Amino acid sequence: xxxxxxxxxxxxxxxxxxxxxxxxxxxxxxxxxxxxxxxxxxxxxxxxxxxxxxxxxxxxxxxxxxxxxxxxxxxxxxxxxxxxxxxxxxxxxxxxxxxxxxxxxxxxxxxxxxxxxxxxxxxxxxxxxxxxxxxxxxxxxxxxxxxxxxxxxxxxxxxxxxxxxxxxxxxxxxxxxxxxxxxxxxxxxxxxxxxxxxxxxxxxxxxxxxxxxxxxxxxxxxxxxxxxxxxxxxxxxxxxxxxxxxxxxxxxxxxxxxxxxxxxxxxxxxxxxxxxxxxxxxxxxxxxxxxxxxxxxxxxxxxxxxxxxxxxxxxxxxxxxxxxxxxxxxxxxxxxxxxxxxxxxxxxxxxxxxxxxxxxxxxxxxxxxxxxxxxxxxxxxxxxxxxxxxxxxxxxxxxxxxxxxxxxxxxxxxxxxxxxxxxxxxxxxxxxxxxxxxxxxxxxxxxxxxxxxxxxxxxxxxxxxxxxxxxxxxxxxxxxxxxxxxxxxxxxxxxxxxxxxxxxxxxxxx
Numbered sequence: 001x002x003x004x005x006x007x008x009x010x011x012x013x014x015x016x017x018x019x020x021x022x023x024x025x026x027x028x029x030x031x032x033x034x035x036x037x038x039x040x041x042x043x044x045x046x047x048x049x050x051x052x053x054x055x056x057x058x059x060x061x062x063x064x065x066x067x068x069x070x071x072x073x074x075x076x077x078x079x080x081x082x083x084x085x086x087x088x089x090x091x092x093x094x095x096x097x098x099x100x101x102x103x104x105x106x107x108x109x110x111x112x113x114x115x116x117x118x119x120x121x122x123x124x125x126x127x128x129x130x131x132x133x134x135x136x137x138x139x140x141x142x143x144x145x146x147x148x149x150x151x152x153x154x155x156x157x158x159x160x161x162x163x164x165x166x167x168x169x170x171x172x173x174x175x176x177x178x179x180x181x182x183x184x185x186x187x188x189x190x191x192x193x194x195x196x197x198x199x200x201x202x203x204x205x206x207x208x209x210x211x212x213x214x215x216x217x218x219x220x221x222x223x224x225x226x227x228x229x230x231x232x233x234x235x236x237x238x239x240x241x242x243x244x245x246x247x248x249x250x251x252x253x254x255x256x257x258x259x260x261x262x263x264x265x266x267x268x269x270x271x272x273x274x275x276x277x278x279x280x281x282x283x284x285x286x287x288x289x290x291x292x293x294x295x296x297x298x299x300x301x302x303x304x305x306x307x308x309x310x311x312x313x314x315x316x317x318x319x320x321x322x323x324x325x326x327x328x329x330x331x332x333x334x335x336x337x338x339x340x341x342x343x344x345x346x347x348x349x350x351x352x353x354x355x356x357x358x359x360x361x362x363x364x365x366x367x368x369x370x371x372x373x374x375x376x377x378x379x380x381x382x383x384x385x386x387x388x389x390x391x392x393x394x395x396x397x398x399x400x401x402x403x404x405x406x407x408x409x410x411x412x413x414x415x416x417x418x419x420x421x422x423x424x425x426x427x428x429x430x431x432x433x434x435x436x437x438x439x440x441x442x443x444x445x446x447x448x449x450x451x452x453x454x455x456x457x458x459x460x461x462x463x464x465x466x467x468x469x470x471x472x473x474x475x476x477x478x479x480x481x482x483x484x485x486x487x488x489x490x491x492x493x494x495x496x497x498x499x500x501x502x503x504x505x506x507x508x509x510x
Contacts, residue, residue, distance in 0.1 A: 001024045001025070001082045001083060001168065002024070002025045002027075002078075002080045002081050002082045002083075003019050003024050003025065003026050003027070003081070003082065003083045003084075003085060004026075004027040004028075004029065004071075004074075004078060004081045004083070004084045004085070004106075005019070005026060005027065005028045005029070005084075005085050005087060006029055006030070006074040006075075006084060006085070006086045006087065006088060006098060006102070007030060007074075007086060007087035007088040007089075007115075008028055008029070008030035008032075008035040008036045008038065008039035009030075009035065009039075009087065009088075010141060011087040011115055011139060011141060011143065012028065012030070012039060012085075012087035012115075013028070013038075013039035013042050013043060014139065014141060014142055014143030014144060015085055015087060015115065015139055015143050016028045016039060016043060016068060017043045017046055017047075017064075017143065017144055018139075018143045018144050018172060018174070019085075019172065020043070020064045020065075020067040020068050021064050021144070021172075022171065022172035022173065023067070024067065024172075025067050025069065026067055026068055026069065027069045027070075027071050027078065027081070028040065028068060028069070028070060028071060029070075029071030029072075029073060029074030029075075029076070030074060031074060033072065036070045036071065037070065040068055040070055043064075043065070043068060044065055046144070047061040047064055047065060048061065074098075075098070075101040075102055075104075075105055076105065077105045077106070078105065078106050078107075078110075079106075079107060081106050081107070081110045082109070082110060082111065083110065083111045083112075083113060083168070084099075084102055084106065084110060084111070084112050084113065085113045085114075085115060085137055086098060086099065086112070086113065086114045086115060087115040090116060090117065090118055090119060092119055092123060092124065095114060095116065095119065095124050096124055096126075096127035096128075097127075099112055099114075099124065099125075099127065099128055099134065100127060100128065100129075103128055103129060103130070108130070108133075110133070111133055111134075111135070111161055111164065111165070112125075112128075112133050112134040112135075113134070113135055113136065113137035113165060114134065114135075114136055114137070115136075115137060115138055115139055116136060116138065117138055117185075117188060118183075118184070118188075118241065118244055120154075120181060121134065121135060121136040121152050121153070121154040121157075121181045122154035122155045122156065122181050124154075125154045125156060125157070126156075131154065131156040131157075132156050132157060132158045132161075133157075133158065133161070134154060134157065135151065135152060135153050135154060135157045135161050135162060135165060136150065136151065136152025136153075136154070136179075136181065136185070137149060137150075137151060137152075137165055137169075138150040138151075138152060138185055140187070140449055146448070146449065147173065147174045147175055147448055148174060148175045148176075148177065148187070148444070148445050148448040148449050149169045149174050149175070149176050149177075150177055150179045150185050150186055150187065150445065151165045151166050151169065151176050151177065151178045151179065152178075152179050152180070152181050152185055153178070153180075153181065154181050155181065162178050166178060175444055175445070175448060177437060177438075177441035177442075177444065177445040178437070178438075178441065179436060179437045179441070179445075180434075180435065180436045180437070182248070182249075182434075182436050183244060183245045183247070183248025183249055184241065184244070184245040184248070185436075186431065186436060186437045186441070186442065186445050186446070187445055187446055187449035187450060188241055188245065189245055189427070189431060189436070190424070190427050190428050190431060190442065190446045190450070190456060191241075191446075191449075191450055192241075192242060192245050192246075192255050192427055193420075193423040193424035193425075193426065193427035193428065193456070194216075194222075194226050194229075194420060194423070194424055194450075195226055195229075195230065195238060195242060196242060196255060196256065196257060196258065196423065197419055197420045197422075197423035197424075198212055198216070198225075198226035198227065198420060199226075199257070199258035199260055199261065200258060200419075200483075201412070201416055201419060201420075202258070202260060203258055203259065203260060204410075204412055205410060206409050206410045206412045206415075206416060207407070207409040207410065207416060208289070209225075209227035209278040209279070210227075210279070210288050210289050211407050211408075211409065211416075212225060212226065212227065212416055213225020213226065213227050213228050214291075214372060214405070214407055215367075215372065215374055215407055215409075215416045215417055216416075216417070216420060218367075218370055218371045218372035218405065219364070219366055219367045219370045219372055219374065219416075219417040220366075220417055220420065220421060220453075221453040222451065222452060222453065223451045224451075226420075227277075227278040227279070228278075228279075228286070230271060230277065230278065231270075231271030231272055231277035231278055231279055231281075231286070232271060232272060233271070234270045234271050234272075234273055235261060235264055235265055235269060235270045235271055235277055236265050236270045238261075239257070239261040239262070239264075239265050242255075242257040242258075242261070243257055252430075253481070253482040253483040253485075254423075254426060254427060254430060254482075254483050254485075255427070256483055264277075272284055272286075291405065291407075294390060294391050294394045294403060294406070295387050295391070296384070296386075296387030296388035296389070296390055296391035296392070297387075297388045297391060298323075298388070298391035298392050298394065298395050299323075299324065300324075300334075300335075300336055300388040300389075300391075300392060301324040301325075301326050301335045301336070302318060302323055302324065302325055302326065302335060302336040302337070302338055302389075302392055303325065303326045303327065303328065303335050303336070303337055303338070304318070304325070304337075304338050304339075304340070305337050305338070305339045305349060305353055305355055305360070306339065306340060306349070306353070310340035310342060310365040311340055313340070313365060313368055314338060314340050314363055314365070314368060317368050317369075318338075318392070320397045320398060321395035321396060321397055321398065322395065322398055323392055323395060333356075334359065334385075335359070336359055336361065336385060336388060336389050336392065337355050337356060337359050337360040337361070338360075338361055338362075338363050338389065338393075339355070339360055339361065339362050339363065340362075340363050340364075340365045341362045341363070341364065341365075341376065341414070341415060342365060342414070342418070342467075342470065342471060342474065343413055343414045343418060343422075343470065343471040343472075343473070343474025343475050343478065344413060344414070344474050344478060345362070345376075345378075345411050345412065345413050345478060346360055346361060346362040346376055346377075346378050346411045347378050347411055348478070349362075350378070350380075357378065357380035357381075358380055358381060358382040358385060359382065359385050360378070360381075361375055361376060361377060361381065361385075361386065361389045362375070362376030362377075362411055362415065363375065363376070363393065364376070364415040364416075364417055364418060366415075366417045366418060366421070367417060371404065371405060372404065372405040372406065372407060373393045373394070373404055373405070373406045373407075374406070374407050374408075374409060374415055374416060374417065375389055375390050375393055375406055375407070375408050375409070376408075376409055376410065376411045376412070376415055377408060377409075377410065377411060378410075378411045386408065390406045390408060393406045394406045413474065413475050413478035413479055414471065414474065414475050414478075418471060418475075419475065421459070421463070422468070422471050422472055422475060422484070423483075424452075424456050424459070425456050425457070425459060425460040425463075425468055425490070425500070426472065426484075426487050426490070427456075428442055428443075428446065428455075428456035428457055428460075429456075429457065429460070429487040429489035429490050429500065430487055430489070432457065432489050432503075433487060433488050433489040438503060439457050439500075439501045439502070439503050440501065442455065442456065442457060443455020443456065443457050443458050443501065455501075457500040457501045458500075458501055460490070460500040461499050461500050461501055465490060465493045465494040465497075465498065465499065465500050466494045468490050468494070468500070469486055469490050469491055469494040472484060472485070472486040472487070472490060473486055492504075
C-alpha cells in the first residue's frame, strides 16, 4: 500500500516507522520542511537501534529506510496514494483545511484517516466534498510499542473503510478495535474511570496522593498509580480530556471531573514537565513521602465482626499470621475489632452492630492477599489502637519473612481500591451498554492502551457480576451520589447469570 503521513511530529514519525516496517511505501510530509528531515533521521536511529539489539538485520533496516519518501510539500499531488494518515495538531479548522487541500490533489480512491484523539471524526469529515472517504485511525504513543489502534468510522464513513483500515492495522502487527465516534472514543473514555475516581478520593480527603498510588499499584496491580500517571502525562492534558469527555456525554455523573483541577492547572502544577504536580520533581525524579514505620503492638488480641466469606477470609488471614483471634468480646474489653467492608463503612458497622467505635477499624477484602493491606479509621478511632491494628495487619504469614505494608486511610464507602475498581468497571460497562465498542474490544484495547492487569469487564468477572452489583449498590446507597449508580450492563448480567464480557442477544440476532 502507498501511504502518505501528514505531520512529522512525534505521532507522525511513529506511524511512519510502523507502516514502513510493515512493508508499505510511506511518504512523509509537514508544512515545516525541517520536521520531515528530523522525522526520517529519527526513524533511521530507531532502525539502527533495532539492528544493534538484533531485532532486525541491517538489510531489513535498509529496506525499511528505503520505503520512506520525504515530501517537500504535504499537499503535493500523489496519483498513487492509497491512504492518507493525518497527524497534525488537535485543531478542527486546521485538520479540515488540510483534508480539503488533499482532496483537491489526490485521487478519489484515496482513503483519508485522522489520528485525532479528541475531535469528532464526523465533524472533520463534514468539511469535505466527500465526507464518506474519511475515518479515524487513532494510534497511541509510542506507536511501534503501543500495539492497539482505534478505528473510528464517522457517521457518513463508507461501510467498507473501517474493515479495510482494521485489516491494514492487523497486517502490520497491531490490534485494531472498531469504535463509535463518541467523546474520548474507547481508551480515553474508559481511562476516565481511574482518573476521576482518584481525584474524588482526594476531594474526600480519604488519603494522600502517594497512598492512593501505593494502593492502586499494590492492591489493584496497575503499573502506575493515578497521580503518578497524571504527573507523567501532564495535568493540563488530563484535565482537558476529563472535561471534554464529561461535556461530550452531556455532564454524565459517572464521568464528573474534580473541582480540584482548575486551580492546579492555573498554578502550573502540571507534573514532571513543570517540576511540580502531585509530587515535586528534581531532574525528572519524583520526591515521594516515606511511609510511616510500623510502631504498634502486633500481639494485641483481635476479633472480626460479621459473618460471610469476607469475614471468614479475614479470620483465616489473621490466623495464618499467628495473631490472637477471639470470637467475642465484652463492652469493657480492649480487643481490637476488624470489620471487612464491601461498599460500606466502618461507621455503619459500628452503628448497626453496636461495636466499640474507638476500637473498630475497616479492612478491605480486596487487599487480603495483596502485598499491601488497607486499614480504615473513623473520627472515633483511638490512635494507639489504630497503630496496633496496623501492626497486626502487617504480620506476615507464619514463616513468610518480612512484614506486610499497611496503608491507613479515612473511612469511606468501599475504601480506595473498591471505589477505583468499581469506577473502572462501571465506565467500561457504560461503554458496552451504549454500543460504543464490542466487549472483547473494550477489554483488549484498554488492557493494551492503559496497561491494566486485566481488561475492565474481565476484571469485573474476576470479582463476579453479582458481587460487582452489590458493590455498586452499596456505594450508591451509602453516598447518594449518582456517579455510583449501578449500570444496566452489570445489573442485567448479575440477574441473568451472565459474565460481564458477554454481549448477549441483540434485536438484530432475532
